Amino acid sequence: MHLDAISDNGLMLKVKNGDVDKLGLLFERYNKALFGFFYRMTQNAKTSEDLVQNVFLRILKYKHTFTGEGKFTTWMYHLARNISIDHHKKQSRMGYKDDLSQWENQLPEEVSTEDKMYQQEDIRMLNAALGRLSPEKREILILSRYQGLKYKEIGALMDCSEGAVKVRIHRALSDLKDIYKKLEKNQQL
Template sequence: MLKVKAGDLDKIGLLFERYNRPLYGFLFHMTYQRETSEDMVQQVFYKMLKYRHTFTGSGEVKHWMYSIARNVLKDQVRRKKLAMSGESVEVVASHVAAGLTPEEHLEKKQAKLALQKAMARLSEDYREVLTLNKFQELKYHEIADILGASETAIRTRVHRAMQELKSIYVRMEQ
């Protein structure tokens, strides 16, 4: 990113290759909308180019990138009031390719939808920390850097988010 900041704009392609999939995963788990998430990934990289002068190099580029992604997501939510969507064609195809029976596919689909519904009922803060920790597999100190909080606060937030998710899931089952 320091090379991009210095004017070597071709290097943004390397950053895109390295980070577009994890970034897409984060945005998708926050919205459950494939096309919207793809668009937001593009917006993040556009903003990285546009605001490259603000990158200080003092932390990891992915922390700066996720901060931009969070802002893009907030803008998108304000603009369009995102709603959670259902199952994608890719999920069905992956289950068929894995040799699942129709019953097994239905069970996986129902479990995934239940988790999505439970996640959707979480506050945005809880959904965000769970997505970063459980789906993006970021460590607590990395999430703390992205969110501007202490590692202890993030540990507590993840723990409380998991408790809340379990509670919501149990209520849904009843």
């Protein structure tokens, strides 16, 4: 059987049983997704890289807790959430706030320079609005909209019902929309 065909759970069970080399395959499969999750939370590439490494260190440290009953990604994002929460608490204690660096915008070449400017400005304002949300609201939007997790998976991560996830996402989107409108209004002044 080709290793790419082995399920995530199968690979993690091999890691759990001592075949830690298989963690490299899981890293290859998920490091970019985790980086995206952390980058959207911190807006800092270096910090995001460090946090991704921390996830895989914790996977090794807590491999014995993986049962294989649920999806590997749910278990992995549970670890990632805990690392994100720890990071946020540490930064809050230190009085430090991550820099809001520019999002790199990969736009097709056919788009006019003027359209690119407007799109980049929209992305910048959305990024700024996202950064002003509480960490909990920002996290749930990132998990659902950017990481593509299903409400059921998010519910398992956050230890709440699927309905509660829907309500939290709705509230977070509503707050994001309000913040965006305020930023847009301030920009026009």
